[in-house]
Amino acid sequence: MSEPATAPAELGNDHGYGPDIDHVLLSEEQIQAKIAELADQVAGDYAEREVLLVGVLKGAVLFMSDFARALRLPTQMEFMAVSSYGSATSSSGVVRILKDLDRDISDKHVLVIEDIIDSGLTLSWLLKNLGGRRPASLEVCALLRKPDAVKVDVPVRYVGFDIPNEFVVGYGLDYAERYRDLPYIATLKPEVYSS
Numbered sequence: 001m002s003e004p005a006t007a008p009a010e011l012g013n014d015h016g017y018g019p020d021i022d023h024v025l026l027s028e029e030q031i032q033a034k035i036a037e038l039a040d041q042v043a044g045d046y047a048e049r050e051v052l053l054v055g056v057l058k059g060a061v062l063f064m065s066d067f068a069r070a071l072r073l074p075t076q077m078e079f080m081a082v083s084s085y086g087s088a089t090s091s092s093g094v095v096r097i098l099k100d101l102d103r104d105i106s107d108k109h110v111l112v113i114e115d116i117i118d119s120g121l122t123l124s125w126l127l128k129n130l131g132g133r134r135p136a137s138l139e140v141c142a143l144l145r146k147p148d149a150v151k152v153d154v155p156v157r158y159v160g161f162d163i164p165n166e167f168v169v170g171y172g173l174d175y176a177e178r179y180r181d182l183p184y185i186a187t188l189k190p191e192v193y194s195s
């Protein structure tokens with residue numbers, strides 16, 4: 001990213017994780033401004049259609065909640081939980097459904113809400129799975145994408161930020177289930193992974 005990294009202390013809200021944070025990649029303000037932009041774009045594209053947001057648990061929870069509120073359209077919400085991460089920081093590529101949708105999506109305009117596309121393996125699998133359920137349309141809105149890490153190309157209509165190929169946490173993203181509650185996206189100090 002071209003912007004200078006912000007020291008965690010300047011951000012105030014570090015939820016007590018401050019000592020673990022290496023640098024902040026995207027501030028709360030940058031994230032919220034991008035969400036407003038994405039929501040405007042989506043509202044324009046779906047003006048005549050009722051959209052069904054499908055949030056991918058758990059990482060997309062914060063994004064889904066802010067995005068749905070920014071989107072000035074009537075929306076419905078569903079959640080699906082899948083798991084593909086074999087270790088805390090690398091994808092196994094084997095995807096399992098931990099929680100399926102609660103209802104049929106046939107003939108619905110489905111917009112999948114993802115926090116991050118890293119290898120692309122999760123989303124590639126998910127799009128095949130959801131596509132088989134015959135939605136009227138199927139698109140993806142992802143807050144983050146790591147272009148240098150992508151192993152499979154997936155068609156993504158809306159992307160917030162392309163970020164470097166580094167492991168990031170915050171705003172829904174975890175390392176060993178921690179840091180999801182940070183309002184910004186950051187990297188961790190190397191010693192956090194070895195402790």
Ligand SMILES: O=P(O)(O)OC[C@H]1O[C@H](OP(=O)(O)OP(=O)(O)O)[C@H](O)[C@@H]1O
Nearest residue numbers: 057058059084091117118119120121122
């Ligand atoms: O593009 P990929 O390499 O497949 O990685 C992206 C996926 O990995 C993360 O989920 P994770 O399996 O860690 O579950 P979580 O959302 O519950 O943290 C993230 O939320 C995406 O769903």
Ligand code: HPA
Nearest residue numbers: 118166167168169173174
């Ligand atoms: O960089 C990441 N951070 C947290 N979770 C993830 N899942 C895929 N990539 C990431």
